[in-house]
Amino acid sequence: MEDSGTHGEEVSTGIDSRVNQVFFPVAYTILFIAGSMMNGLAIIVFFQLPSKSNFIIFLKNSVISDTLMIMTFPFKILGDAKLGLWPLKGFACRFTSVVFYFTMYISIIFLGLITIDRYKKTVKPFDKSCTKNLFSAKILSASIWIIMFLLSLPNMILTNKELTPKSVRSCAKLKSEFGLVWHEIVNYTCQIIFWVTFAIIVVCYLLITKKLFQSYKRTRREQTQCRKRVNMKVFIIIGVFFVSFVPYHFARIPYTLSQTRDGFRCSAHYTLFYVKESTLFLSSLNACLDPFIYFFLCRSFRNSLLAMWKKRRGSLSLYTRRQEYNTSNAETKI
């Protein structure tokens, strides 16, 4: 295990820079505001929709996990901004950062399940078994939350060293020996979860493309155009996955090693920290990109959102007309 004394001190000097104290807090604040609005709206829309298919159940889980993730941002913002709130950074290391990662992998798994569901829908568009198995989808969703929670919980419990302004600068310094071992185990497990999900998404996408190409050769032009849209929609998931998660998962392994092993020079740890923080920001961006997936992939979501929008516009114009009527009445009386 690393000598947390000198190593931590050097590392903390690097980490206390403007990028970490100003740039990331500002960027996360923007993400927090945009993400809260988009996911708040998505929650309102989704909870008006009945859970009538596996697809909607998975999307609902995804929006809950993204909302939970966004709620952890204020702790990261205030903890990193170094406004004298160092205990908050300790709180982030112990709880909210763990919740952040926990929700991130839940989102990844649900994106995988959503892709599998879309693959089934493309290959067997009239198969009703997907919609019949609602109970299984709910059990599967609950199991994912429970398993991921059990995996993450020790990261909270084993972050148990005394909090000081110095020790909170690196979460690894707050961990017991076994805490560091568990941290590494969880990170490798999460790498496997990510790359397996990624492989599933790529394979599903290739199979969908193959299927669409076959039907392209068979069907007439107008039908083909209709099917091309499905192709593009799956492309959105792959795009979001690439942008949000691939860079972070390349950066994470060397960073985790630098947290738990000796032999990393201070400058190397410093660079790896910034690469990890930058790519982690892209992963956080996922909470703002997912609502686009809901909009483009889920017709019920889109219809419900547009209906809400029209209703709101209707009541607004009614309100404006009433105001105008009242004003003109008042003017006539004068």
Ligand SMILES: Nc1ncnc2c1ncn2[C@@H]1O[C@H](COP(=O)(O)OP(=O)(O)O)[C@@H](O)[C@H]1O
């Ligand atoms: N994949 C993960 N799942 C659950 N918790 C994690 C995961 N990765 C890191 N953590 C926990 O989140 C907290 C912050 O970790 P990390 O970002 O590596 O620290 P730092 O901010 O010092 O770089 C730690 O308690 C760590 O154990």
